[in-house]
Amino acid sequence: MTSDDVPLTASETDILRYAAFATDPGGGNPAGVVLDASGLSAERMLAIAAEVGYSETAFLIPDAAAAAVAEGRAEAGYTVRYFSPLLEVPFCGHATVASAVAIADRTGPGRYVFATAAGEVAIEVDKGADGALRATLTSVEPHVEEVSEADVTEALALLGWSADELDAALPPRIAYAGARHLVLAAATRDRLARLDYDFDGLAAYMTARGLTTLQLVWRESEHVFHARDPFPVGGVVEDPATGAAAAAFGAYLRERGAVTAPATLTLHQGEDLGRPGVLGVELREGDTRVRVSGTAVAIP
Incomplete structure (x- = not known):
């Protein structure tokens, strides 16, 4: 039996859940977020996404966009992969917003770069007057x-x-x-x-x-x-x-x-x-x- 055959356990990795594009957990689009997916295979990510059951779960590998950080375009960089319950998708906007806010919840507002299968996506998180964290992503060339x-x-x-x-x-x-x-x-x-x-x-x-x-x-x-x-x-x-x-x-x-x-x-x-x-x-x-x-x- 390989590690990918082992059922998911709660202690294996910290799976966060965020509702994106809403201030109420009952609104918007739910996304799973794994802030450190280092060492997880694609098969494992897919299995986790299927168990979480949301339309997408984002898997982040920290410090992968080192060039962007070195150039001062971001305070932190990540490689990010997005999985639905059935397959991997090249980019997911609501899981990007959820992931950026999850990071900011732990480190404060900031600027990040996500290296995705679609290309480099910059995100900035600010705190509004109401205290809510708001993420703004800049798309790849459309x-x-x-x-x-x-x-x-x-x-x-x-x-x-x-x-x-x-x-x-x-x-x-x-x-x-x-x-x-x-x-x-x-x-x-x-x-x-x-x-x-x-x-x-x-x-x-x-x-x-x-x-x-x-x-x-x-x-x-x-x-x-x-x-x-x-x-x-x-x-x-x-x-x-x-x-x-x-x-x-x-x-x-x-x-x-x-x-x-x-x-x-x-x-x-x-x-x-x-x-x-x-x-x-x-x-x-x-x-x-x-x-x-x-x-x-x-x-x-």
Whole structure:
């Protein structure tokens, strides 16, 4: 028997639990956080993530981004890997926010660099006037791709949506800011609220196209949006608050000319699941990277 075959024990490693993009442990998106995963194999990380059961668990290996620290761009560096209960993903925004706040809970606000499979991600944690810790991550370089009409038609069929229920002002695209997401904009809040899809069919569709989630959105006003993110490829029906998709969506809006930088956007997510969360998305003039911010709180 190898070490990877041994069942997880509470004493093996310190598994923290945080709700990201919320100040209430009952809101936002829960994430597992292992602050020192040195020596854990990928198989072990996957087993831990499956036992934790959240959409993602982040595994940090300290001092891996030494160059960033030496150059003064961060106070601490980590290599970070993200696992859903079923597979590893290249980047996860809510687990990044949760991890950064978990570090700050122990060492105070600061600047960190996470070396992820998608690239280097800088994070800064500040304390607000209300005492809440707020993390802001800066995405890797984003991009937006066209999506074929056939692929859109298939996705809509799997969701049970019709083409006339889409917002023509926000056409379907694939957006990337560390992970790939298909953006589909609903014309009404009611359409977004009614989510009942073919789980296995959508999982196969997304796997074949390298998609992490679908970014389903509805535009409430110029800078306010509501979002829902099916995540069947990770074994999760819906992600309650999705930082990677929020970053990708910010890049999408800029590319479409739907907003003009500088701009600060607010995304509401998780309301339909009873886990409301709020994500801030900042687009800066002259910088194509997207900043996503939010609070996080430990889950007792």
